[in-house]
Amino acid sequence: MAASTRLRIAVALLCWLLAATPGLGQVGTLTGTVRDSVTQAPLELASLFLANTTYGASTTAKGEFSLPNVPVGQYDLVISYLGYKLYKRSVVVRPGPQTLTLLLTPSAQQLREVVVRPNPNREADYQRFVQAFLGQSTFSRQCRIRNPKDVYVDYDSDKNELTATSPTFVQVDNAALGYRVKYYGLKFTQNFREQYVVFYGWPVFEEMKARSERERRRWAANRDQAYRGSLTHFLHSIYTSQVVPAGFLVQKMRIVPNPKFPRADSLAKALRLARRNSVFSPADQDSLARWVKVPRAFSMLYTAPRPLDSLRRVQPDSGRVWLRFRDYLQVTYQKEAPDPSYSTPRPVSAAAAAVLPKGQLSTLVLLKPEIEIQKNGQLTDPLGVFTDGYWGFEKMGEFLPLDYAPVSSAL
Structure with missing residues (x-):
């Protein structure tokens, strides 16, 4: 099966670096004050929140804030206030109350005149x-x-x-x-x-x-749908040993470079340059169309489902789980059809089409030997993976907070 030449989308959300690990029923409360780092004056109406969650608050006239009933775990605490630099700090929420004193640094540009330059494009x-x-x-x-x-x-x-x-x-x-x-x-x-x-x-x-x-009710159903088949759902199913019951088919894929691609790529670049220099003939157009279609690589799909133990490493005494596998993974969510707006890459032959499973097809690549999976289905290092296919297609429309809890019992 030829590798798809579609635009490869890598969406890296730095906020996933939170590695939040909500405890089972354990919550804490964050309280404290927000002050100017120079004058120590309290800052009123500063926006304070835990990134990628629904937990947020504004400070009072005394600069005080309270974030109650936060699941224990590690978060990025972020504060935004006009005239000050965006404040970011990693915090670990523990059971019970915690008091913080947070100092914001004035922005060096807060007194400068704002200049807007026109941009015709x-x-x-x-x-x-x-x-x-x-x-x-x-x-x-x-x-x-x-x-x-x-x-x-x-x-x-x-x-x-x-x-x-x-x-x-x-x-x-x-x-x-x-x-x-x-x-x-x-x-x-x-x-x-x-x-x-x-x-x-x-x-x-x-x-x-x-x-x-x-x-x-529509919002609740749509949130449930956005979660189903997502990367978070898949990783959570690995953590809980429920990959197959959750509806995922995982298959091994190998990518083999095409030895003809370097020459084809060089010829295509030369033809594009000729077109820009106005020395492009109709015959050149046919040549360009032919050379740009030469695939960079070929992908080989192994039809046998991957066993759970080939996808993870478990530390039995602690219950910790690491994502670990070789080569590439093709992950198919079989309980839901792709969005009508999604353009599924066409296989190069009827034989290839016959072995492709039906559902939402995504590709997962591990960029380091292993990454720990948290209880909520997040990775401790989300930038350590690359996704393509359906997971690359889903963007802000399916973006859910870390504290979202799916309502479907099967999830």
Whole structure:
């Protein structure tokens, strides 16, 4: 089966580095004050939250805050306040109360005049950013960025790269899941030459108010659907030894480089250069169309399902579990069909199509020997894996907070 030449999407959310490990019924309370690091003055109405969760609060006139009933575990505590640098700190929530004194550093640019430079390509570039950031699924099409003027988009023609940042946050209202997400510290990169997308930051989730009981039930059902078949669901099924009952088929895949690709790639680049220099003939067009179709590599799929022990390492005395496997994995979620907007790569032959399972097909690559899986299905180092296929297709439309608990008993 030839490797797909589709755009490979690598979505790396730095907020997953939280490695939150909620305890079973154990909760703690974070309290304290937020102050100016220079004057020690309390800061009122500072936005304080645990990244990638629904836990957040604003400080009082005395700079005080309280975050009660937080599941024990490790989180990124983030504070945003106008005129100050974005504050980030790793905290471990333990059972019972904890008191913190948090000092914010004034921004060196808070007294400078804000200068907005015109960008004639901004609208076209912004729309490309929106499409890559929000995604194109049915749920993603129900997402809206509410503060587009706070998104700074730039295109570098030399690198063929699109970048986006925000000095404050990017607010995304997800009408499909009923979440309002404020994405602080956004760093977005889309490289068209290397064909990848990476974005990360520190988002906070807020429950939107349902207009009716019917809408509340729709949001609950959609959240359940977004969780089913997700990477988090798959990793949780490995942790709990429920891969097959959860609906996943895991198969080994090997990628073999195509020896003809380097020459084909060089010829294709030469033909593109000729086209830019206006020395491009109709015959060259046919040649370019032929050479760009030469696959970089071939993938070989092993049809036998992978046993659970080949996917993980378990430490019996502690219950800790590590994701560990060789080569590539093709992971198929068989209990749900792909989104209607998803374009499934076509196999190169009828024989290849016959062995492909039905469902949501994703590829998982481990970039280091092993990574620990937490109880909630998150990885201690999420940047240590690469995903493609259906998991690369799902974006903000299916984005759930770490503290989301699926309602389906089978999950």
